[in-house]
Amino acid sequence: MTKTPQTVPATNTAPAPQQTGPASPYLPTEALVTRAAKLTEKERLFALALLNGQNPNHTQYPVAVESTRPSGIAPNAGSTLNYLPGQFYMVGLPGYGEAPFSVASPLGASEGLELCIRAVGNLTNAIHRVPKGGRLWIRGPFGTGFDAASMKGRDVVFIAGGIGIVPMRSLIKTIVGNPGYGRLSLIYGTKSPDDLLFSGEMTEWSKAGLRAFVTIDKPAKGWSGNVGVVTTLMAKLDIDPVRTTAVIIGPPVMYKFVIMNLRKAGMRDEDILVSLERRMKCGLGKCGHCQINGVYACQCGPVFKLSDLHGLPEAL
Amino acid sequence: MKFITKTGLKALVTGLIRDYKVYGTVKKDGFPAYGEITDAKQLVLLQTPTHLSAKGFVFPERETLLRFNMEDGSHKPVVEAADQVIIGLHACDIHAMLLMDRVFAYGAPDANYLARRAKTLVIGTDCMPDEHCFCQSIGTMHATEGFDLFLHQTKNGFAIDVGTKRGAAILRKYTKAVTAAASEIRNMEAFEKKRAGSFKTRLDAPAAALPAIYARSDASPVWDRIGSICYGCGSCNNVCPTCYCFDVRDEPAANLKQGERVRVWDACTLEEFALVAGGHNFRKPRGARLRHRFNRKFRYLTDVFNAPFCVGCGRCIRTCLVNINIAEVTNELIAEDAKRGIIDETVRTKKAER
Ligand SMILES: Cc1cc2nc3c(=O)[nH]c(=O)nc-3n(C[C@H](O)[C@H](O)[C@H](O)COP(=O)(O)OP(=O)(O)OC[C@H]3O[C@@H](n4cnc5c(N)ncnc54)[C@H](O)[C@@H]3O)c2cc1C
Ligand code: SF4
Ligand code: SF4
Ligand code: FES
Numbered sequence: 001m002t003k004t005p006q007t008v009p010a011t012n013t014a015p016a017p018q019q020t021g022p023a024s025p026y027l028p029t030e031a032l033v034t035r036a037a038k039l040t041e042k043e044r045l046f047a048l049a050l051l052n053g054q055n056p057n058h059t060q061y062p063v064a065v066e067s068t069r070p071s072g073i074a075p076n077a078g079s080t081l082n083y084l085p086g087q088f089y090m091v092g093l094p095g096y097g098e099a100p101f102s103v104a105s106p107l108g109a110s111e112g113l114e115l116c117i118r119a120v121g122n123l124t125n126a127i128h129r130v131p132k133g134g135r136l137w138i139r140g141p142f143g144t145g146f147d148a149a150s151m152k153g154r155d156v157v158f159i160a161g162g163i164g165i166v167p168m169r170s171l172i173k174t175i176v177g178n179p180g181y182g183r184l185s186l187i188y189g190t191k192s193p194d195d196l197l198f199s200g201e202m203t204e205w206s207k208a209g210l211r212a213f214v215t216i217d218k219p220a221k222g223w224s225g226n227v228g229v230v231t232t233l234m235a236k237l238d239i240d241p242v243r244t245t246a247v248i249i250g251p252p253v254m255y256k257f258v259i260m261n262l263r264k265a266g267m268r269d270e271d272i273l274v275s276l277e278r279r280m281k282c283g284l285g286k287c288g289h290c291q292i293n294g295v296y297a298c299q300c301g302p303v304f305k306l307s308d309l310h311g312l313p314e315a316l
Numbered sequence: 317m318k319f320i321t322k323t324g325l326k327a328l329v330t331g332l333i334r335d336y337k338v339y340g341t342v343k344k345d346g347f348p349a350y351g352e353i354t355d356a357k358q359l360v361l362l363q364t365p366t367h368l369s370a371k372g373f374v375f376p377e378r379e380t381l382l383r384f385n386m387e388d389g390s391h392k393p394v395v396e397a398a399d400q401v402i403i404g405l406h407a408c409d410i411h412a413m414l415l416m417d418r419v420f421a422y423g424a425p426d427a428n429y430l431a432r433r434a435k436t437l438v439i440g441t442d443c444m445p446d447e448h449c450f451c452q453s454i455g456t457m458h459a460t461e462g463f464d465l466f467l468h469q470t471k472n473g474f475a476i477d478v479g480t481k482r483g484a485a486i487l488r489k490y491t492k493a494v495t496a497a498a499s500e501i502r503n504m505e506a507f508e509k510k511r512a513g514s515f516k517t518r519l520d521a522p523a524a525a526l527p528a529i530y531a532r533s534d535a536s537p538v539w540d541r542i543g544s545i546c547y548g549c550g551s552c553n554n555v556c557p558t559c560y561c562f563d564v565r566d567e568p569a570a571n572l573k574q575g576e577r578v579r580v581w582d583a584c585t586l587e588e589f590a591l592v593a594g595g596h597n598f599r600k601p602r603g604a605r606l607r608h609r610f611n612r613k614f615r616y617l618t619d620v621f622n623a624p625f626c627v628g629c630g631r632c633i634r635t636c637l638v639n640i641n642i643a644e645v646t647n648e649l650i651a652e653d654a655k656r657g658i659i660d661e662t663v664r665t666k667k668a669e670r
Contacts, residue, residue, distance in 0.1 A: 294616030
């Protein structure tokens with residue numbers, strides 16, 4: 001049964017006396033699956049709504065990491081759907097555990113929170129079996145996100161590899177179709193045509209002004225588009241380094257080469273944003289799994305300015 | 317300063333056993349360890365560190381965070397804490413627990429740890445370094461807070477530092493303490509003097525210089541060398557009083573109806589610690605994993621909490637099957653750094669003092 005910690009006399013050894021003790025930061029919030037759609041053989045898209053609306057008990061604690069790097073906000077009790085593109089949730093199913101998943105829907109989406117989940121293991125396969133009307137349990141949002149408003153007036157280059165398109169979609173949908181942005185371009189690479197995600201939406205984004213370049217790693221039957229890694233398309237971007245912000249999200253091997261090309265095009269590290277994946281077990285800056293040298297990716301990331309990663313050789 | 321006789325301590329422990337779960341240092345099959353004390357006779361105040369630290373009493377190896385029902389989807393937070401007393405922590409162990417207190421209180425406070433800690437009474441005791449202790453070099457040789465009572469063994473009994481009101485209360489309740497006589501205090505001071513001169517392991521730079529030295533040592537050949545002999549077994553993490561990385565996982569009951577979300581100790585020296593979906597391992601070489609562990613002790617966490625996270629207990633050194641020695645490695649890094657000619661000002665001062 002649930003025991004609440006009892007009050008003990010204040011001493012100078014014990015941490016600050018707790019009246020009832022803080023709420024467990026591990027308690028997830030129940031979410032209803034309002035839509036579940038197959039995207040590819042391995043990926044499904046889920047839309048979630050909170051069953052009890054926004055949780056009124058939601059408290060946010062600023063993270064006490066004293067760093068020049070931006071620090072995230074750790075939700076403690078209850079979760080909300082007030083997320084930023086680039087942030088993530090811990091999503092769980094009782095009996096199968098929980099794992100981090102990026103927000104796939106745009107800022108202020110009316111359809112609630114969307115997640116795009118690739119089946120790779122125990123939990124993700126179990127989530128795939130959850131139908132519309134079923135439930136998932138979430139904690140979050142966690143970490144740093146993209147500040148889309150700060151990109152107004154600038155050209156934005158989105159470079160996504162593989163499942164990196166999921167958080168990128170959240171940012172793209174927040175920006176594309178809205179006034180005030182400069183030239184918007186996307187390079188998206190996957191292993192094969194079968195792995196392409198959101199190709200239907202990409203047509204809409206193009207209509208709304210996004211230049212989209214898609215590439216696959218190896219030639220495939222019926223594919224007339226570009227073949228090769230994402231960097232092969234970068235020359236087409238014709239970057240104006242002064243007025244461009246670049247966003248990179250992809251598999252670990254992708255970053256170095258893309259960054260090399262962006263720097264060659266004259267871009268400054270301050271204008272390059274990356275989202276870095278790490279193993280994550282808590283989202284609270286404690287379990288240690290997500291550390292990049294001394295920095296907790298779950299709190300100070302996953303979104304970083306490249307210039308904030310200087311001195312962190314484990315980052316890229 | 318208070319004083320109790322040996323019989324007085326027996327009375328204190330016997331009294332505590334009546335009202336609390338009491339754990340203390342014992343000899344288990346001849347080895348120094350913590351164990352439950354159900355009779356005051358079992359307590360053996362040890363002068364050298366136990367094999368495992370006392371962290372498990374506030375941060376158990378496995379603890380339940382939630383109980384869930386897989387049928388109706390309900391989740392209940394579990395915060396379990398019982399009144400307990402731990403007897404026999406040394407100054408380094410007390411410093412370690414103070415660091416853990418800060419770790420689990422910062423950011424989103426950890427309900428489970430804080431509840432346990434609030435219900436834990438700590439009775440410290442003095443010690444004599446063995447060949448691997450180096451708390452003197454770290455500055456964790458004496459504890460001035462973090463305990464309820466601290467026992468200094470003297471010729472006739474124990475001179476006692478009272479750290480908290482709770483400590484004063486149990487002393488009053490269970491035993492008869494008098495003001496320590498000058499001779500007992502002299503006795504204690506003589507012991508401390510002998511102790512201060514008994515350290516065989518030393519760091520060649522002050523703790524304050526270590527973050528900068530470690531920051532310059534990422535490319536040191538030391539990492540490959542120790543990585544080539546390390547088993548990646550995680551024992552050093554397990555025995556360390558300030559290693560707190562953990563895994564969170566679900567344990568469904570056999571009926572597949574209920575279950576628990578539990579947190580269990582994890583270890584950054586284990587191979588899969590930084591592995592992600594897709595098979596990429598961000599810290600695959602064992603040397604990189606050891607570099608990470610040592611940097612957490614002397615740099616990464618120090619940058620956040622402004623204190624070294626190694627308390628110099630020497631446990632990881634004693635437990636390592638291949639004799640990887642955090643003090644020796646640190647001294648090697650200090651020496652390499654000095655060779656590079658970037659001697660930290662603090663190192664220079666310390667050298668000059670010698
Ligand atoms: C910030 C972030 C955002 C992510 N966003 C998405 C997303 O939008 N869509 C998506 O499909 N996946 C995403 N992932 C990856 C996702 O978390 C893993 O696929 C998931 O943890 C696998 O769980 P599993 O139980 O199904 O697999 P397991 O059977 O546990 O393991 C399969 C693989 O996943 C790795 N893994 C296990 N646990 C974790 C963990 N907690 N964090 C990272 N890797 C882990 C293992 O090392 C193994 O290689 C994201 C990861 C991070 C860190
Ligand atoms: S350093 Fe020693 S104890 Fe630690 S993982 Fe390596 S072999 Fe095991
Ligand atoms: S790193 Fe080793 S010596 Fe330092 S506190 Fe941990 S176990 Fe003790
Ligand atoms: S996910 Fe646990 S510390 Fe970042």
